[in-house]
Amino acid sequence: xxxxxxxGTVVSTQKDDNxxxxxxxxxxxxxxxxTPKGPAYIAADATGQAGTxxxxxxxxxxxxxxxxxxxxIPVDASVVGIVDDCTAARLSQGTR
Numbered sequence: 001x002x003x004x005x006x007x008g009t010v011v012s013t014q015k016d017d018n019x020x021x022x023x024x025x026x027x028x029x030x031x032x033x034x035t036p037k038g039p040a041y042i043a044a045d046a047t048g049q050a051g052t053x054x055x056x057x058x059x060x061x062x063x064x065x066x067x068x069x070x071x072x073i074p075v076d077a078s079v080v081g082i083v084d085d086c087t088a089a090r091l092s093q094g095t096r
Contacts, residue, residue, distance in 0.1 A: 003030040003083065004058050006050050010042055016074050025050060025079060027058060034086065043077035044068070050079050057081035 008026035012019075023045040031037040034055065043058050046067035050056050056079045059067060064078035 001080070002058050002060075003034065003086070004028060004043070004056055004079075005030055005034075005036075006052050006054050006056060006079075007040060008052060018070055018072050018074060019044070022068070022073070023048065023050070025056075027056070027077070027079070030055070041077060043079050044073065044075040046078045046080050047082060050082055055083040055086065057083060 004027035006025050007028045010024035010026060012024065025043055025045050026040050027043045028036050028040050029038045044064070044067075047056075058064075058077050059080050060077050064075050065073050067073075067078040067080050068075075
């Protein structure tokens with residue numbers, strides 16, 4: 001599971017029938033300190049409630065397909081949560 005920030009939405013005139021009613025979002029991946037990290041990608045919104053500007057949690061691969069009740073969702077990334085608050089402690093190199 002990774003953090004990302006919703007930076008936009010995708011409008012598609014044609015898509016797989018199993019994606020009917022599923023929002024597609026543009027996600028900016030975030031580092032542990034919530035700064036942008038890497039190129040943006042598209043994720044399906046399994047919550048149905050994520051919006052632009054929100055920090056979300058994303059799962060990938062087989063986990064992304066299991067986030068939906070339908071059996072055959074053709075996605076590689078899915079939003080599974082909306083982050084309300086986040087506190088991260090930084091570990092020193094000698095600490096495990």
